[in-house]
Amino acid sequence: MGRNKRRWWITGVENMRFVDIIEKKRQKEALTTEEIQWWIQKYTAGEIPDYQVSALLMAIVLNGMTVRETADLTMAMMHSGDMIDLKEIRGLKVDKHSTGGVGDKTTLVLGPMLAACGIKIAKMSGRGLGYTGGTLDKLESIEGFNCYLDEKAFIRQVNDIGIAVIGQTEQLVPADKKLYALRDVTGTVASIPLIASSVMSKKLAAGADMIELDVKYGEGAFMQTPADALELAQMMISLGEACGKKVRAMITDMNEPLGRAVGNALEVKEAIETLYGRGPEDLTELCLRGGSVILVEAGLAVDEAEGRRRMQQVLEDGSAIRKLKAMVAAQGGNASWIDDTESFPKAACVTPFIAEKDGYIEQVRALEIGRLAMEIGAGRERKEDAIQPETGIVLGKKTGDRVAKGDVLAWVHHNRPLDVLWKERLYGAFVWSDRETAQKQLIYKMI
Numbered sequence: 001m002g003r004n005k006r007r008w009w010i011t012g013v014e015n016m017r018f019v020d021i022i023e024k025k026r027q028k029e030a031l032t033t034e035e036i037q038w039w040i041q042k043y044t045a046g047e048i049p050d051y052q053v054s055a056l057l058m059a060i061v062l063n064g065m066t067v068r069e070t071a072d073l074t075m076a077m078m079h080s081g082d083m084i085d086l087k088e089i090r091g092l093k094v095d096k097h098s099t100g101g102v103g104d105k106t107t108l109v110l111g112p113m114l115a116a117c118g119i120k121i122a123k124m125s126g127r128g129l130g131y132t133g134g135t136l137d138k139l140e141s142i143e144g145f146n147c148y149l150d151e152k153a154f155i156r157q158v159n160d161i162g163i164a165v166i167g168q169t170e171q172l173v174p175a176d177k178k179l180y181a182l183r184d185v186t187g188t189v190a191s192i193p194l195i196a197s198s199v200m201s202k203k204l205a206a207g208a209d210m211i212e213l214d215v216k217y218g219e220g221a222f223m224q225t226p227a228d229a230l231e232l233a234q235m236m237i238s239l240g241e242a243c244g245k246k247v248r249a250m251i252t253d254m255n256e257p258l259g260r261a262v263g264n265a266l267e268v269k270e271a272i273e274t275l276y277g278r279g280p281e282d283l284t285e286l287c288l289r290g291g292s293v294i295l296v297e298a299g300l301a302v303d304e305a306e307g308r309r310r311m312q313q314v315l316e317d318g319s320a321i322r323k324l325k326a327m328v329a330a331q332g333g334n335a336s337w338i339d340d341t342e343s344f345p346k347a348a349c350v351t352p353f354i355a356e357k358d359g360y361i362e363q364v365r366a367l368e369i370g371r372l373a374m375e376i377g378a379g380r381e382r383k384e385d386a387i388q389p390e391t392g393i394v395l396g397k398k399t400g401d402r403v404a405k406g407d408v409l410a411w412v413h414h415n416r417p418l419d420v421l422w423k424e425r426l427y428g429a430f431v432w433s434d435r436e437t438a439q440k441q442l443i444y445k446m447i
């Protein structure tokens with residue numbers, strides 16, 4: 001661009017024009033390292049307009065990026081802001097990331113379980129957009145819980161009790177903040193290089209030694225098929241390993257919600273039940289498998305079977321739930337709510353949805369359940385929307401269940417009246433079969 005007369009630390013970019021970069025990608029050519037660095041640096045500084053970056057993003061969605069370009073994009077984004085230094089935390093620091101899904105409260109269960117096994121969980125989480133809230137929104141449904149610790153307090157808490165979950169600072173990968181917001185409104189989220197660089201730039205900047213990724217596929221996820229999820233996971237593993245991190249991934253199904261609860265306070269209550277050993281089978285299994293892999297990598301178990309036994313033990317002996325309580329108390333939350341979940345806020349109405357026929361459930365459609373939950377207050381459509389933590393949907397039946405007429409398919413926790421169309425859509429989210437159906441296979445692969 002003509003006005004770009006400044007000299008950049010990146011060499012060979014003095015006469016670069018952003019429109020040439022857009023055209024190059026449109027022609028399916030690979031961008032150079034310098035072009036990618038220049039793009040990210042200038043966009044973060046507010047010197048390239050959104051409309052031009054939108055055009056480039058769409059060209060990337062359509063024409064892809066090579067592994068080298070994706071690595072360059074990840075590094076450029078990672079260096080766009082602060083890098084968190086966790087070296088004052090003793091022991092193996094583990095971070096986990098889920099590509100997101102309906103009813104996903106894994107961090108609230110797996111984090112305390114791993115901390116109870118001696119792993120250090122120093123986790124920065126985000127808020128949710130769409131469906132239900134993110135981990136921060138869920139934790140904030142506990143009275144007094146504070147997600148904003150400064151770096152010193154964060155490190156001290158992880159050293160003292162083994163776990164802290166806080167909000168990402170504004171300075172962590174600011175390039176991703178801008179780009180993700182733009183992708184969200186320009187139909188450019190679903191792209192393997194863009195998702196991989198967005199996730200890994202944040203994970204690498206957040207400083208953990210090991211990262212576990214839960215890459216979801218299905219109608220409630222960005223990736224529609226296991227093959228796409230596998231490709232995304234492999235790309236993210238390569239990016240992490242190139243930076244000297246241990247990275248493991250699980251490829252998991254998101255065609256139906258994880259667990260039974262969808263909605264912030266409802267999900268925290270389900271996470272608490274799971275830590276008491278009374279949680280839904282799928283969520284419990286995901287945490288046992290995911291945790292056992294980490295224990296092996298950390299050298300705390302010789303194989304996954306031993307890792308699983310240790311993970312089971314911390315559920316049974318109460319040490320995992322005590323970790324959650326310790327974390328809640330350390331972050332200013334009312335820890336008595338963990339013992340007495342009746343203290344959580346309650347919606348004005350709880351309406352059961354009753355089965356009108358006998359049969360079997362073939363699928364509970366994750367995407368529709370997520371949308372319906374959002375519409376009654378459990379998620380936010382726009383960043384500035386407020387969440388009603390007490391609202392949401394609790395499933396009475398899941399895939400593979402036999403249903404008799406009169407059984408409860410779901411309980412809806414709501415504050416406003418439900419309209420007829422909403423009710424019809426909830427019934428429509430249950431896909432029926434006359435014949436016995438298999439339970440879904442939650443974990444497709446561990447890599």
Ligand code: URA
Binds near residue numbers: 100
């Ligand atoms: N989660 C992220 O952090 N980034 C993406 O692009 C998609 C999911």
